[in-house]
Amino acid sequence: MMNYVGDDQMETETNIHTRNTDSIKSLLVEKELTATGTTINGFTRYRLPYVPTEEYFLYVHSFSKVKGTYKQYKDFVRVDNQLVKYRNLGKFIKTAYNTPIIRQPAVALVSDPTTKYNYIEVAVDAYTTLGNVTLTYYRKPLRFNTTDGASKCELPESIHSEIVDLAVNMFITEGKYRLQVKQPNNQQ
Structure with a gap:
């Protein structure tokens, strides 16, 4: 699947992808x-x-x-x-x-x-x-423990919110898909 970016979004999208690539180098x-x-x-x-x-x-x-x-x-x-x-x-x-x-x-x-x-x-x-x-x-990133602070996440904090946003969007998309596929019990 190809992703397309409008001309008005080109600079913003390029900066986001560059920042993410630099973050996981x-x-x-x-x-x-x-x-x-x-x-x-x-x-x-x-x-x-x-x-x-x-x-x-x-x-x-x-x-x-x-x-x-x-x-x-x-x-x-x-x-x-x-x-x-x-x-x-x-x-x-x-x-x-x-x-x-x-x-x-x-x-x-x-x-x-x-x-x-x-x-x-x-x-x-x-x-x-x-x-x-x-x-x-x-x-794979190293495992970390947030409870006692003994080990920290090696990914920068700047991408933590992006990871959470992606996870929420994935969950919402999957939930919508499940709702569309599920048939009501009274229809046969």
Whole structure:
């Protein structure tokens, strides 16, 4: 869904978005991931950060260091990854009838119900050697306690009211939706 802003609101909206982005910059993390193995399909799997101070929340960007590729790099070179849906990873599997040439490593986010961890799977072609993957992401804010004041919220106070306003609007919208969907008992 696209959001449109009128000319009269352009400067105000831009300032609001810039302020919010600046407010959560402290949550932006860039981390080199360590491979945890390969999947049945030959994709390299990396576990997303899960320790409380770095816990993964939202994907922003990633890049890989690769060697070889269709450009025949002799040394490892930094290449941006392409984010794909997990269901589209099948297009990158080498089969007897298909040997794909992947210009940018393909990454998909995966949640494994058996281990309860989140992973990123990276697909490269047969001509590419994958070095390492660096992920840029937003981490979850640290938990805080307002009762005893032992720990404070790391988000600036300026956005607290905006968070509450968004939560109230979400609740109102959901409530309106439920009222519209619910049928009266006397009508059948």
